[in-house]
Amino acid sequence: MGVPSSSEAELGQARANRWWVRGRRVGSIERAAGFIGDVGFAVLFPAPRAVVPSLWEAVAGEDEEPFGAGMGTNEQRVWTWKDELPRRGLAWYGAFLAGRGSFLSPELLSALYPGAGEPTDHLALDLSPAAHEIADAIAAEPLPSATLRALIGDRSRYQRAITELQRNLLVTTAGVHESGSGWPAALITLTCHQFDVGGGTDHTFAAARFVDTMLATTPGKLARAYRWPVAQARARLNELVHTDQATFDGTRYLRR
Known part of the structure; x- marks a missing residue:
């Protein structure tokens, strides 16, 4: 099926249908995985500068603002799924589209992944020393983000490094690590350990x-x-x- 080309309004309506904004809401992680598999890519929450599908709108619709009344049921769902989807291998998650938290379907991830699917893939890319240090640290097993921040020793330098790695699709999350107090920390892992990638760039x-x-x-x-x-x-x-x-x-x- 083609796309209406006569007006931006018609394009917006067609996109709303294509991006699951209308119709039955996403209410389970399995359906969330189906949504990402269908659209291929999506941000976690919508943003004016990222006109792309969003998991939030597929869950809540186009009129509900996230966190408008605090951490409600829909907010809890998408916040949990951002770590659980990659843990189950259902969707990659990281800062990618417009620098925002984003999902990629496994199929699209494989087509975009820049390396051979080995723990040493980061060595072939021009990354900061801190990014290489993080990639080396998680080569054996996933580590909590708090542990990696302590390893780098500077919060800002850590954030820049982890963003570099995510933009190059080299790392994702693998669930969370419960610390006993406060918010659980995301477990950071190499993408090649969590997904079947490497040699499939298309x-x-x-x-x-x-x-x-x-x-x-x-x-x-x-x-x-x-x-x-x-x-x-x-x-x-x-x-x-x-x-x-x-x-x-x-x-x-x-x-x-």
Whole structure:
């Protein structure tokens, strides 16, 4: 099915249907996994600068604001699922789309993962010393985020390093570690230990997945989402047009 191209309002309505904003709400972790598998990628909570699917809207609908009345049932669900989905291998989670907490389906993760699927994948990337130190530390087993912050010795440096690793899809969460007091700490693990990745990079598939979910896009938007050069994004989109997987209206690339 194609996408309406006559107005932004029609595109918004089509996206609401495509992104599970309308219809039966997501009320279980199994259905949450089905949602992420269907759309391929989603942020945890919606944001004005990240016009992409969100798990929150699939759970609560488009009119409910998260944390408007504190930690309600829907907030508890999505906050728990952000750690439980990757622990079960149902969806990758980390700071990826627009730098926000994001999910990727295992299929899309495999297509985007930059390494061979080995604990040493980080060595081939230009990362900060702290990022390499974290990757080495969790090569044997997952560790709580609090332990890794103590290892790095500086909260800001830790946050920058873990964000680097997540943006490169090298780490995710594997549940939580109960500390006995306060909020439980996320368990950080290597992506290659939690998911079947490595050797399956397929950027043409990843671009097709993006168009299928966004319904209409541009090379710039695709490039920002996946952190690709704009020229690479344009080449992949043109390839989709040449293989009849998308159309081009002179401004945007549309799902066929």
